[in-house]
Amino acid sequence: MSKYIGPDCRLCRREGMKLFLKGDRCYTEKCAFARRPYPPGQHGQERKKLSEYGMQLREKQKVKRIYGVLETQFRRYFEMAEKMKGIAGENLLSLLERRLDNVVYRLGFASSRGEARLLVSHAHFKVNGRTVNIPSYLVKVGDVIEVDERSKSKTRFVEIKEKYAKKPSPKWLEKDAENLVGKVIALPTREDIDMPIREHLIVELYSK
Structure with missing residues (x-):
């Protein structure tokens, strides 16, 4: 299709x-x-x-x-x-919910899932220190998701940090909005999907 x-x-x-x-x-x-x-x-x-x-x-x-x-x-x-x-x-x-593009969106590191998918595919994110450019990558408990250090100074990520990163995230995720870093602390449940x-x-x- x-x-x-x-x-x-x-x-x-x-x-x-x-x-x-x-x-x-x-x-x-x-x-x-x-x-x-x-x-x-x-x-x-x-x-x-x-x-x-x-x-x-x-x-x-x-x-x-x-x-x-x-x-x-x-x-x-x-x-x-x-x-x-x-x-x-x-x-x-x-x-x-565990797809990497969705997690990036849920963390507030993109304005929509579509933008998150694009940013991930352009290799702007790391998972546990390794660059991952596959939007469908499934995260697991303990995974650390962060914006690549070289990308943080880019205009779009400066805007994201100011506009979206400080918004609340689901309880199964924790984040450091200042440094654009997030962590999976639990698997998402039905109650986490609004x-x-x-x-x-x-x-x-x-x-x-």
């Missing part, structure tokens, strides 16, 4: 909620979803009742878009989640 390269705001409108894909813009009056809170297209304002399958599919698409994951990789995460102890749906969300996600619908979809 090819990567979506259209306007991010269309995705929010399609899913009927803010997915916070555009960073600061999502919090302003320029947000397309705030101005047009209905699906894009000619028939976007028509009310349509979704079937059970339709609701399951929409939930899967929503989560894929929140985390910026394509179908093949998303299916792989689900297969991993099924083999883990516990509830498959919650395991799936925990795996997605987006309105109905993961049981995804489990039902893949269980057919």
Whole structure:
């Protein structure tokens, strides 16, 4: 499946909620979803009742878009989640939260997951002292994530430090905002995920 390269705001409108894909813009009056809170297209304002399958599919698409994951990789995460102890749906969300690009975003070292993905792929971050440029890298307890020393003086990271780094992070992460360093102190749980996600619908979809 090819990567979506259209306007991010269309995705929010399609899913009927803010997915916070555009960073600061999502919090302003320029947000397309705030101005047009209905699906894009000619028939976007028509009310349509979704079937059970339709609701399951929409939930899967929503989560894929929140985390910026394509179908093949998303299916792989689900297969991993099924083999883990516990509830498959919650395991799936925990795996997605542990992606390096998401952790960078959660630490406040990027304005959005999309920007975090770009910064990671451009080798601006280290994990346990080693450069990691794979956005899907799964962190574990004890991992230390930091901005590369050579990148800290770059204009964008100076802006990030001033604007985002001091924002609160989830309780499973701790950070030194001044030095742009974070640490994984626990694995994320369902309570740590604040987006309105109905993961049981995804489990039902893949269980057919």
